[in-house]
Amino acid sequence: MVKRLSEFSLIEKYFAPLSSSGAFGLKDDAALLQIPKNKTLVVTNDAIAEGVHFLKGTDPKRIAQKAIRTNLSDLAAKGATPFAFSLALGLPSDWDNDWIKAFSKGLKADCKAFGISLCGGDTFRVSPDKSGAVISITAYGHIDKKDYASRLGAKSGHALYVTGAIGDGVLGLTLATDKSNDKLQKPNAAQKYLIDRYEIPQPRIEMIKLVAKYASASMDISDGFVGDLEKLCSASHVAANINLMDIPISKQARAQLKTQKVTPIVAVTSLITGGDDYELLIVIPKSKVNSFETESKKLNFPITFLGNFKKENASFKGVNILGEDGEPIILAHRSYTHY
Amino acid sequence: MVKRLSEFSLIEKYFAPLSSSGAFGLKDDAALLQIPKNKTLVVTNDAIAEGVHFLKGTDPKRIAQKAIRTNLSDLAAKGATPFAFSLALGLPSDWDNDWIKAFSKGLKADCKAFGISLCGGDTFRVSPDKSGAVISITAYGHIDKKDYASRLGAKSGHALYVTGAIGDGVLGLTLATDKSNDKLQKPNAAQKYLIDRYEIPQPRIEMIKLVAKYASASMDISDGFVGDLEKLCSASHVAANINLMDIPISKQARAQLKTQKVTPIVAVTSLITGGDDYELLIVIPKSKVNSFETESKKLNFPITFLGNFKKENASFKGVNILGEDGEPIILAHRSYTHY
Numbered sequence: 001m002v003k004r005l006s007e008f009s010l011i012e013k014y015f016a017p018l019s020s021s022g023a024f025g026l027k028d029d030a031a032l033l034q035i036p037k038n039k040t041l042v043v044t045n046d047a048i049a050e051g052v053h054f055l056k057g058t059d060p061k062r063i064a065q066k067a068i069r070t071n072l073s074d075l076a077a078k079g080a081t082p083f084a085f086s087l088a089l090g091l092p093s094d095w096d097n098d099w100i101k102a103f104s105k106g107l108k109a110d111c112k113a114f115g116i117s118l119c120g121g122d123t124f125r126v127s128p129d130k131s132g133a134v135i136s137i138t139a140y141g142h143i144d145k146k147d148y149a150s151r152l153g154a155k156s157g158h159a160l161y162v163t164g165a166i167g168d169g170v171l172g173l174t175l176a177t178d179k180s181n182d183k184l185q186k187p188n189a190a191q192k193y194l195i196d197r198y199e200i201p202q203p204r205i206e207m208i209k210l211v212a213k214y215a216s217a218s219m220d221i222s223d224g225f226v227g228d229l230e231k232l233c234s235a236s237h238v239a240a241n242i243n244l245m246d247i248p249i250s251k252q253a254r255a256q257l258k259t260q261k262v263t264p265i266v267a268v269t270s271l272i273t274g275g276d277d278y279e280l281l282i283v284i285p286k287s288k289v290n291s292f293e294t295e296s297k298k299l300n301f302p303i304t305f306l307g308n309f310k311k312e313n314a315s316f317k318g319v320n321i322l323g324e325d326g327e328p329i330i331l332a333h334r335s336y337t338h339y
Numbered sequence: 340m341v342k343r344l345s346e347f348s349l350i351e352k353y354f355a356p357l358s359s360s361g362a363f364g365l366k367d368d369a370a371l372l373q374i375p376k377n378k379t380l381v382v383t384n385d386a387i388a389e390g391v392h393f394l395k396g397t398d399p400k401r402i403a404q405k406a407i408r409t410n411l412s413d414l415a416a417k418g419a420t421p422f423a424f425s426l427a428l429g430l431p432s433d434w435d436n437d438w439i440k441a442f443s444k445g446l447k448a449d450c451k452a453f454g455i456s457l458c459g460g461d462t463f464r465v466s467p468d469k470s471g472a473v474i475s476i477t478a479y480g481h482i483d484k485k486d487y488a489s490r491l492g493a494k495s496g497h498a499l500y501v502t503g504a505i506g507d508g509v510l511g512l513t514l515a516t517d518k519s520n521d522k523l524q525k526p527n528a529a530q531k532y533l534i535d536r537y538e539i540p541q542p543r544i545e546m547i548k549l550v551a552k553y554a555s556a557s558m559d560i561s562d563g564f565v566g567d568l569e570k571l572c573s574a575s576h577v578a579a580n581i582n583l584m585d586i587p588i589s590k591q592a593r594a595q596l597k598t599q600k601v602t603p604i605v606a607v608t609s610l611i612t613g614g615d616d617y618e619l620l621i622v623i624p625k626s627k628v629n630s631f632e633t634e635s636k637k638l639n640f641p642i643t644f645l646g647n648f649k650k651e652n653a654s655f656k657g658v659n660i661l662g663e664d665g666e667p668i669i670l671a672h673r674s675y676t677h678y
Binding site: 008024027028029030031032033034035040041042043044045046047048049052053074075077078080086087088090119120121122124125126131134136138140141143145148150151152219220231235 | 347363366367368369370371372373374379380381382383384385386387388391392413414416417419425426427429458459460461463464465470473475477479480482484487489490491558559570574
C-alpha cells in the first residue's frame, strides 16, 4: 500500500524545518519577507516539469535541487544575493512518503549550501492520471539597486565573458536518457560528470559579487548558448561575432564527443545550441575589464573572454558563430525551445 | 492546424503589456520589486491545476482569474495590499493562440480590477500527453509589519466573524461538473451565480484595511469552513462552538439546496465542509469589536458574527458545530483534502 502523509503532516515534518522566521512555521497563508536595509528585492520564477526539465525516475532529491538551482542561477546572473524561496509542489500521481522525504532532502541540502530558507508555498496534485511532478519556485534575492545587471545594458565595445564550460548539460541529458532506457549500462567518470551537470546544475553564485560590481549586462544560459546570447543582443541592441573554438568545452564533454560518430563541427555546434548549461554570460564595460579579470583570477573560477560587442545594424544582428576560417557557420537551430 | 506563437512572441504580445517598471518588459531573467517606504513585503503562493482546482474546458480567462484571486484572497486575509505577481504557466498539451489570448484577457482584467502588475515568471509545457494546465502564482503585497494578521493571534474571548456566504463554491463545483457533463442544460440565475462563485472567486479586498487595523488573526477559507477554522484554532490554541444556523448561506445556495433530495442538515453540512469559498475568517479582540462593526457597516459589505473563542483544553479542541438543539453535529469529514 502506498503510504502518504496528510498535507498538514507533510508540511510540518518535511518543509517547516526549512522555514525562516517570517514564515510562521509554514502554518500561515503568507509570509513576511524582510529585505536588508538599503537593498532592493529581486524576484525570479522558474518551473520544472517531468518529461520536460527532468526525466521520469530522477532521484527526487535531485529534482528539488534542480528546481532551486535554476532559480538561483537567474539571481546570480543579476548580481543578486539569494535569501529565500517559495515552493509550489505539484505532486506526481505516484508519490509516496519516500518520494517526499527524498525531495525534502534536496531542499534541505540546498538551503544549507546556498544560505536560503523556505518562506511558503503550496502542495497540490497535478491531475488524476499518470502525471509527473511539476515544481515552480519563486526565489528572492537582494541587491543594491544600482548594481542590478539586466539583459539590456550591453553596449558596443563591451567585453563578453562566459563562466565554466558550455554543452555539458545537453550531453548529460542524452546520457541520462540512455541510462534510463538501459542503453548506457555503466557510465564512466566523464559520463557521470556530464549526467550530474544535467541533473543538478551549479548556479554560479561565486560570481554574484563581481557581476554586481562590474557587469553592464548579464544573463544565465538555460536554453542554449547561441539562442540565449541572441536574447541578450536583442535586448541590448548589440551584435556579436564569436569564434566557435573560443567557446569553452569541458574535458569530459570532449571525451564524450569523441565517442560520437559525427564531424567535430556538428558535435560542437550541438553543444552550443543545447540547453541546461546554467553558466553565465557576463558583459563588462571596457574601463572595468582589467579589474574584473584581476578579481576573477583571485576567485580561481574559470571564465573565458569571447570578444567585444558591436553595434546592431540592418545587416548584422544577433550572433555569428565563426569557424576556424573566420566564416559564419550555418546552424540548424539556435537553442532549445519549449514549444 | 494548431496555431502557436513562440515563447518569446507569446510573452511579448500577451504578457509584457501587463508588466511593471522593474520587470524590464519581461525581457529579463528577474525583476526588481520596490516596496513602499516603511512597509514590509508579504508573499504568498497558490497553484491551481486542471481537474483539481478547475474543470477541463473552463474558459481560460476564468482560469487566469481564479489563479490570481486565490492568491489575492490570501493577501487580503493578512491585511496586505496586493501590488504585483509572478506567473508560472504550465500550458495544457492542447493549447493554441486562442487559449493564450483568453488566458491573458483574464490576467489583464484582474490587473486592472485589483491594481496589480505582472513582474515575471515562466511558461513551460506540463508533460507530453493529454496534460491539463497548471498555474502557479506568487503574489506580492505590502503592509505595516505590526498590522499583519496571522493565523496564530486568536485568543480566548476574541470575536469571530466571517465575510459573505459559505458554500456557494462547493455547490458551484457540482453545478459546473453537471454542466460540463451535459446533465445541466440550462442553469437558472441562481445556478449561474453559484457556478460563477466557483469559477471566479471574489477576494475580499474590501476588508484589507479593517483586517490590518483590527484583526488579531485572520485567514481565508479555501478548503472548507470547518476545516479551515480548525486550522486557525490549532495555530492559535483556541477552540470554538459555532451554531450551524448562524453560518451565512446565500439565497442562491438556499434555492439550490431545496432542489436536492437530502435532509436540510446534510445539505448545510456539505456546504460548511466543501471548499472554494474564498471568504475570510476575521478575529477581533473584544476591545475593538465595536469599532470594527461600525466601520464594517460603513463598507456596506456583509459580515457575520459567529461567536467568541474559548481556550483550547484536553476535552475541547478545534471546532464544534452545534445544531438547533445546542448539541454538536457529527460531521462525516471536516474539509476538502487534496490527497
